[in-house]
Amino acid sequence: MPDSSSKQAPIPPEYFRQNNALVVARNILGTRLCTRVNGVYTAGIITETEAYCAPEDKASHAWNDRKTKRTEVMYRNGGRAYVYMCYGIHKLFNLVCGPEGVAHAVLIRAIQPIEGAEEMMKRRKLKVLTPRISAGPGILSQALGIDMQFNGVELSLNNGVWLEGIPDKIKPEDVVSARRIGIEYAGEWAEKLWRFYLKDSPWVSKI
């Protein structure tokens, strides 16, 4: 009998190429973000996401078709990771979406540990298991062992980072849409309800 920690089917990279960031952000809630770092498998249920839709979206790094060394990964075809450093301290993990040339991305903002919680606590230097372990875009990367090495990497078991589960399994009434966090400079784009999280979940970064 499969229990709650058994593995599920990986989501193929094609899924992310065939859907835009808004669809992916909404539909991957409830699936699992998994890593294998130094042979250690850790995974968590995705509970909170944000969509970034360049070129129109001023909050995106690729706003106005801005192409730089940092943003070039977002223009590649979907189904790969975009990892960047924020505030010089944190590594934020995004999923590249859409076909090549479209710079859409989904920021993963929070997960609920489902596998390897002990290892995550070790990485986070925590003694007790609380949402502080992985409810936040910077700290979830820390918990899963995600660093800049994963930037640009295609999602697959072989590459040590992948998603598994079945998209679009969460009922619409269990999903909350809200304003995105930390993008006040983006004017009207800051008003878009492009953040999605699981209703009533304690494993979210901010309500």
Place this chain on the structure above:
DNA sequence: ATAATGATTCGCT
């Protein structure tokens, strides 16, 4: 070459 800044977190008040 230099300077400003951020898709954040933590600790203290």
Place this chain on the structure above:
DNA sequence: GCGAATCATTATG
């Protein structure tokens, strides 16, 4: 609630 930490990226000279 507020401010510091801390550095890659970016724009500008």
